[in-house]
Amino acid sequence: MKPGGMRGVQVAAVAGRGIRRKYALAPALSLLLFFCAFWTAAPAGAAEGTTQAAHLADRLRDNPVYVTDQLPREVPRSTAPDFARAAERTGVPTYVLVLPGQSADDGEALLGAVHDRLGRDGLYVLVDYLEVTDAVAFGVKAPAEDALTVASYELPYDAGPLRSFERFAEVVAQGSEKAASRAEAARERYSDSGAGEDPEARFIGPTDRENQAFLTGIALTGVPLLILLLGSFVRRWRRRLPSSRGNPSSGNPSRLPRGALPGIALLTAVAIALGASLTFDQTTSSAAQAPTAADLSARVDRVVKGLKQDPVYTDPESQQVLDAGQRARLRDRISEFGRSEGGGPVFVSVVPLMTEDESAGNADAFASAVHTGLGRDGVYVVADPLDGDINAVSYGLPRVPNRSLFDLPESVQYDDSEARDHQLGDRLGQFMTFVEKAPRTDEPDYPATDRAPEPVDDHALAPLFSGDFWPGLIVGAFAALVVFALLAGVLAIVGTVLRRRNPAPLPSGALHFEAPTDPSLTYLRRTARSELLALQREFTDNPEQAAHIRAWDCFDGAMLLVDGDVDALADDAVEPASLVAVIVLSRAGRAALSTEADSDDSNSNSNNSYNLCCGLNPLHGPAVSRHHVRISAEGRRRSLLPVCQMCRETAIVEPGTVHTLRMTLPGTGPGRGDRVPYEEVTGPLPAVRDGIPQLINQIRESTSVR
Template sequence: MEAVTSTHVYAGLTRARSSGRGHVLRLLLVLFALTAFFATATPARAATAEPPTQAAYLADRLRENPVYVTDQLPRAVPRSTAADFTRLARRTGVPTYVLVLPGETVRDGKALLGAVHDRLGRDGLYVLVDDHSVTDATAYGVRAPADDAWTAQLYELPYDAGPLLSFERFTEVVALSPEKASARAEAARAAYEDDEPEAMYIGPSDRRNQSFLTGILLTGVPLSILLLAAYGRRVRRRYAGSVRKADRAARRMPPALPVAAVVASAALAAVAVALTATAVFGQTASSGTKPPTPAEMSARAERVAAGLRKDPVYTDPESPRVLDARALDRLHQRIDAFRRSDGGGPVYVALVPQTSESESAGDAELFAAAVHTKVGTDGVYVVADPADGTIDAVSHGLRLDGDRLLFDLPDDITLGDSRADESDDHLLGERLDALMTFLDRTPRTDRSVEGPSPAPAPSPAEDNALPPLFATDFWPGLMVGAFAALLLFAVSAGVTALVLRRRRPATEPFARLPFTAPTEPSASWLRRTAYAELSALAREFTEHGEQPLARDRLDAALLLLDGDPGRARRPGTDPATLVTVIALARAGRAALTGQDTDLCCGVNPLHGAGVRLSHVRVSATGRRLLPVCELCRDTAIADPLGIPPRLLRLPAPSGGGRLPYYDATDGPLTAVPRGIARVVERVRETAGVY
């Protein structure tokens, strides 16, 4: 019994040992398999070192050269300007370290300069410059008026001076003594409060304004010369013909210029305007930036492409870190999984800021296309901006639905949400992980699809070049100039006609009374003038015999006064009646001289004969068809709103204020707009004489 038991026990122990060894072997095999899997799955990550911090990278660059110019601003600060920055830095008299970086990559300039100084371990003047000017400066272990120099360059220079000129002014003040630098800063601040510095350069909108003004002057000045000269010749002929021969010597007028001389003057004026505009508006560029070379324009894309050949995730070393080690590992795992998936492929992620002064002018798709060309491998190219947090993805040569990737990518991925806006890293790790999930779910196509071909960015020369002076708004300016010349001609003609009318000598032998026509005549003036005009008509009618029209008008005027001319001088006579007497008397005297016209100025009957019927503005909103004299006709053409103030206004019947003559009475005076003959008929109807 014991032997049997011993045998069974030995057999059990033997099986147990065999089973234990089997478990150990299987465990070892699993461990070896897992080790081999991870070794083949992520060989690149095992060999890739963690990217340096922003301060560490910049300190290494300053260790190589005390002036570092980024390759991300070729349109504003080409890397070739490093020699100019170095030359200016030597003027300070102290060790000077200069960093030229995009403003979008710097969160706190003072803190960055301090971190770079700690990494570099060298005392000196540390200066930070962006694509516009000097933004920060700090002195470590040396005496340099950094703050005063920064203040002076800020207030002394216009906003468009540029980074190089700003740094030059900065070094100029740093080289001064502390007292002089402080005084310079205070003076600059005080001057800026009163008057900001004028811009050094103009932009495209300013050039369009210059072109518009040039066009106006180029047609307005010569055309004004031609029109005014022609009008002057016409006025001279008419004025000279109206002067009596006995007065011509006293009223001698200057001789008119020959037509050829007028045309030559206009042509010379046009040439002078063109030459002057070319000299005064001679700017050809909107900034003082040196044009970058092709190598400078492609330097950033080549740098990023070289990094992506080693690691599918490239972090810009000039920018703050936005992905920690855990987020980077997670992103690499997702990229590896997508590369091995059906219809997937390589994914390249570039964490690089996109600025308007970069080679792609801030166009992420254009930058992705340039990097794809440099890398030479098809795949999904992702551009994540660590400055503003935007994400753009473009597929080149993979079997992915490119339209969905371009147009259906959620805004939470491309732009982020409120949480991303409030976070320093814009939650890029979380959003890039969501992007990889979106790529996994993107439908595959039967064949590879080429990525979009974005329009090329404008060349730096075109970006800074101004339009030609004789282009853009120059052509509309030509038309406006012609209109302005016509308007000037109309106003000048109206003013000249007014002056000549007042100075014109009388040509009629009977014109011995002064011809006046006030807009708001007084009662005494009306009584005095009515009596004088009626007496003159009676006297001249007696001297020159019968004239039917003069007889009718004299009779009508006397009917208004009940046949007694002396009544015109008596107080109490209706002002409308006196105006009618004056108009009839003047029309009768005109009939005696053979210059009769049935029309009388409907704006003011005291103006005398009318020359034409015209729709004129009698109020701000109303028009009437009235006969107008020459002066009122010219005023209606040149300044329609000038007619209402010229209307004859008589005292209101109820007293207080004045009304237009056709509203102040219902007597014969209201018939003036229909002619003198109608006034005579109304007088007869009123008096009952037929």
């Protein structure tokens, strides 16, 4: 009954008795009845506002469990029997409303209003697309609050509304005493003031599946490849141990048959693939059940049926944002526009749009479905009572082309006020004014059909062997190489310790260089002098070595930088870049002489002595390969440079830190300003990136020596 209705009935009854007693009071009573009738009928807006509770009460009158048709992607209407079976286990009359979470600002107030309209005592429960949100017991004894607490705390956030209600009903059925004890235990374990634990999630998301696929790819290539590399290395490593050298046959009993190692690697790969498939067997990311075709079309059919009777349809399950007067004025504007020249039908649907509905929250997709169901051309307007957005699509109406709707003012399309009704009545009136002034076109406009994604795609997880699985294969191979390098290094150290009594001699050409990243000027002068003097002594002590062309070219280039006087290295006349060049050339010359001493084949000397220096820091010594490395912390630009073994491993394992190995030199000039990367200085030094011969040529050109 509408507000004021009972009071009207009571006044009418009293007035009737008064008329029978004394007819002289008829004029006064008539006036009183007129005011009572006016009081009852006047608040049209309030009467419209009761539509939501009255509509829901009517639904519960037919069935104590009502599942909305607005959440088919999360809670299809076909799940109503499951909610009904759970409600029967509570032991008290239970009325369940499954509605969008935004259906009411105050769930308890909505349940109270529905109870008043229905007039039946029982446990009233409100469920949204996630969980049980509110519950109130009217005239029955039920631990509603404790059951809410248990369902909220004990279940993970992704348990789903059905499981949440089942847990709620289970606690209600236990009675007040057990429910209170269970609620207290849940608060102590899961609340922030207690242990603060979170129940483990039931489902994984797309990001988790990407991580699973990536990890599977890494393991699928990394582990078998590591087995192959380590197996071969360990076999050679064991043969070099002292025990193997003393007793060559000692390792034969444990030697694997030929082909065993690849077989083990293959079986490992199969086991990893099979184990990952069984472990990561999730196929969905939500507890939502797949909706039927009827679930997906139910709300559209309801709206179409309403628009056939009235061009303005307001969702009865939502709070009313248009009063009777606003709806009447909007109908008049629509009728007037339909009769105007070039005008046509306008259909207004005041319904909420959510990602859980049949259109996945897409206004154009919803309008397209309604247009298909209604089968009439015109302007289809979708006004959302939740956030106040207004969207419109024109089908076959020359007066209103869709390109003009793109220019709909933002003040009309979006609500920038804080009004509860989002000023939808006024803004829909402004929309009609905009439509009336829209430019004419020669041909009708039929937009492309906009379809919502299939519900099966909403929560379906990608296959395990897809997406990031493929990059994982590549990363796994690189990871295997890195781990192999580390383990090989450890085994090499262990082998060295075990062979201490009979150490293998180091090659005479192995040089252990000092190579600071930011050397001081003092260090450069001291090191350049000592390195150049060492090279000079080797020529002095062994005059026949002067015939070694490569070593002599290095010595000649270094001496050109100091004008033939080693003592000049102690003065400020030699720049830091020249000092670095002297160090590099001196070390390269000594390496060439060392290689000459170890080889009788003079033709191999140039191959064994190093030509390329490390491009990040020439003081690191010879480069082992070229590699793309970042030379600066800013940006992601990389350069292909020759790098030494250490820089290469750093570029592979920690590419984000390799730029810290780049050598910088002290500034030049009186003030000795900020340090400068060595390749940016003036003079011959930057040519070292192209090789020692190129550096020597640059030095000779700069000193005019041919």
